[in-house]
Amino acid sequence: MATPNDTLHGEFIAAKSMAVRNLVQRLSHGGMAERLRTLPDGGVLAEPLVFLHTWHWLQEHVPEAYRREVLSFSKNPAFAPMVEVLIATDSPASFVAGLVAAGYADGVVTAHGGDPQAATRALLDAWAAIGGYGMRRPLALREVAADERHMYDEQLGAADRRRLALIDALTESDPARPQRFPKLGVIPVMRCPQGCRHCLFLYRPQVARAREPAELLGTVSELTDSLLYTGGDLTDHLDDFSQAIAETPRVTTFAILLNGVFATDRAATEVFFQAVDEALDERRRRGLEEAGVVLQISFDEHHQEIYPRADGSLQERIPVAFIANIVEAAVRHPRVGLALLHKQNVFNFSRDLFQRGVFARLARELGQRGHRIEVLEARPAPRPRANPCTSSAPAPVITDAHFILAGHPDTPIRLTSTTVDGYGQAALLDASEFLNDRAHLEAFLAGEAAGEGFDGDLMFWYDGRVTCFSAVHYALGDLYEEGIETILARHRKDPLLSALRRFDRRLLDLYAEVRDDLQPRLAGTTSVHHLFHQITFDADVRLHMTERLIDGR
Numbered sequence: 001m002a003t004p005n006d007t008l009h010g011e012f013i014a015a016k017s018m019a020v021r022n023l024v025q026r027l028s029h030g031g032m033a034e035r036l037r038t039l040p041d042g043g044v045l046a047e048p049l050v051f052l053h054t055w056h057w058l059q060e061h062v063p064e065a066y067r068r069e070v071l072s073f074s075k076n077p078a079f080a081p082m083v084e085v086l087i088a089t090d091s092p093a094s095f096v097a098g099l100v101a102a103g104y105a106d107g108v109v110t111a112h113g114g115d116p117q118a119a120t121r122a123l124l125d126a127w128a129a130i131g132g133y134g135m136r137r138p139l140a141l142r143e144v145a146a147d148e149r150h151m152y153d154e155q156l157g158a159a160d161r162r163r164l165a166l167i168d169a170l171t172e173s174d175p176a177r178p179q180r181f182p183k184l185g186v187i188p189v190m191r192c193p194q195g196c197r198h199c200l201f202l203y204r205p206q207v208a209r210a211r212e213p214a215e216l217l218g219t220v221s222e223l224t225d226s227l228l229y230t231g232g233d234l235t236d237h238l239d240d241f242s243q244a245i246a247e248t249p250r251v252t253t254f255a256i257l258l259n260g261v262f263a264t265d266r267a268a269t270e271v272f273f274q275a276v277d278e279a280l281d282e283r284r285r286r287g288l289e290e291a292g293v294v295l296q297i298s299f300d301e302h303h304q305e306i307y308p309r310a311d312g313s314l315q316e317r318i319p320v321a322f323i324a325n326i327v328e329a330a331v332r333h334p335r336v337g338l339a340l341l342h343k344q345n346v347f348n349f350s351r352d353l354f355q356r357g358v359f360a361r362l363a364r365e366l367g368q369r370g371h372r373i374e375v376l377e378a379r380p381a382p383r384p385r386a387n388p389c390t391s392s393a394p395a396p397v398i399t400d401a402h403f404i405l406a407g408h409p410d411t412p413i414r415l416t417s418t419t420v421d422g423y424g425q426a427a428l429l430d431a432s433e434f435l436n437d438r439a440h441l442e443a444f445l446a447g448e449a450a451g452e453g454f455d456g457d458l459m460f461w462y463d464g465r466v467t468c469f470s471a472v473h474y475a476l477g478d479l480y481e482e483g484i485e486t487i488l489a490r491h492r493k494d495p496l497l498s499a500l501r502r503f504d505r506r507l508l509d510l511y512a513e514v515r516d517d518l519q520p521r522l523a524g525t526t527s528v529h530h531l532f533h534q535i536t537f538d539a540d541v542r543l544h545m546t547e548r549l550i551d552g553r
């Protein structure tokens with residue numbers, strides 16, 4: 001019988017085999033040719049450099065002890081010598097020399113008069129000329145963290161304050177109109193130790209608990225029916241969530257986004273679900289309106305990634321068993337709706353979504369506990385997506401599904417799958433690891449499609465900051481220093497927020513007035529939303545855009 005370690009080992013090998021296959025496919029279907037387009041003899045260099053990139057990737061992602069198994073997916077005898085070179089070499093130079101000697105760069109050798117050493121040099125020179133494998137990951141992460149830290153240092157600093165003063169000075173035609181939001185967010189903390197490779201956040205600021213949460217709940221209950229708790233790992237704030245359910249009068253939907261680390265075993269999972277049930281009972285005792293609760297749990301190839309520790313042993317980032325604990329508890333507590341939030345990858349193009357990868361791992365785990373998953377429905381996204389590993393036209397992807405555990409037909413569990421945008425360290429992922437909305441961005445830039453608009457609903461931080469759902473950098477003030485009326489007036493009057501909410505293309509021109517990197521930014525952008533997020537990341541740019549929008553009125 002397979003031990004848990006055997007299972008982890010097998011799943012790690014399967015995941016990395018698929019990752020390397022997707023990587024090679026992506027690079028071979030135009031990815032490397034695109035990088036080489038400025039080099040005169042790029043065509044002949046492309047294939048050997050695909051393998052050099054793959055060699056670097058293996059060094060970074062697969063410890064030596066696992067490489068042969070990971071590469072064993074290739075049954076083509078023509079690649080057997082290549083596998084040996086990938087495994088046996090320990091530097092880019094020795095790999096390229098081995099590649100040339102094994103006959104995988106004959107075109108380059110011919111182009112260099114049959115001289116293998118000249119071909120080796122040409123390949124290494126070309127690799128250096130296109131930037132090689134890129135910055136080493138620890139350095140790249142440091143840069144991402146420094147950018148994020150700078151953003152928080154500037155938040156509500158001098159430029160933001162000048163911007164907010166400009167907004168405050170604007171007059172309103174109907175200042176007294178009542179304002180309710182489709183939803184509001186609460187950020188008790190901005191912290192998470194998990195280190196997922198696709199996480200939006202790397203540097204996270206301290207969030208002080210400036211006032212008792214009851215005060216904030218009184219404010220938000222006047223403004224919305226629907227509240228979301230978010231911010232990272234909220235395991236230490238589950239009591240606050242229960243308190244909100246029990247005490248907040250006018251809110252009727254309470255959602256919390258968790259990564260599942262609280263569900264270490266069945267008993268710990270039960271504690272959370274029981275606390276929610278008790279909070280709903282308390283709410284009823286207080287005579288408050290009935291409310292629904294939605295538990296949103298991150299669940300994808302990134303959160304449940306199996307990765308090697310420093311000593312080479314394997315570990316699941318957030319174990320699938322924790323998610324299975326949550327699914328089992330959800331069917332015992334039907335008043336708590338469960339939604340698994342998934343990130344799209346190539347599996348989403350077919351039912352592979354349910355038969356491979358992390359979903360298959362969950363089905364296996366639940367199967368070992370005597371449960372069988374039945375997928376009830378699977379709906380496609382309104383827009384097709386490009387497959388990063390092929391050059392084929394964009395195709396439909398499954399984004400929304402419901403499943404049940406057999407025997408529990410009345411407690412369907414939702415799986416909702418969204419794209420990954422290149423925020424923070426997600427920009428360091430290989431493009432073959434996720435789907436993005438680049439095809440829609442290109443149509444938007446060509447004027448052929450509309451964007452959906454920035455989500456400007458408000459997020460209330462425990463330390464008083466008020467930001468927007470679509471961007472934690474977009475601050476509208478400090479609730480405790482300035483009061484809710486000031487914040488709401490800014491939300492109504494802010495001309496930049498209004499332009500963002502309709503994805504006004506003029507903002508691209510305003511950005512280009514003060515920054516000279518619009519074109520490179522466009523090249524690296526993964527969706528319309530990501531584009532507008534990026535161009536408003538700097539406080540100085542937000543100020544400039546606001547001034548120009550006010551001038552142009």
Ligand code: SF4
Nearest residue numbers: 192194195196199259
């Ligand atoms: S993606 Fe979620 S679980 Fe992973 S590091 Fe970020 S906040 Fe934590």
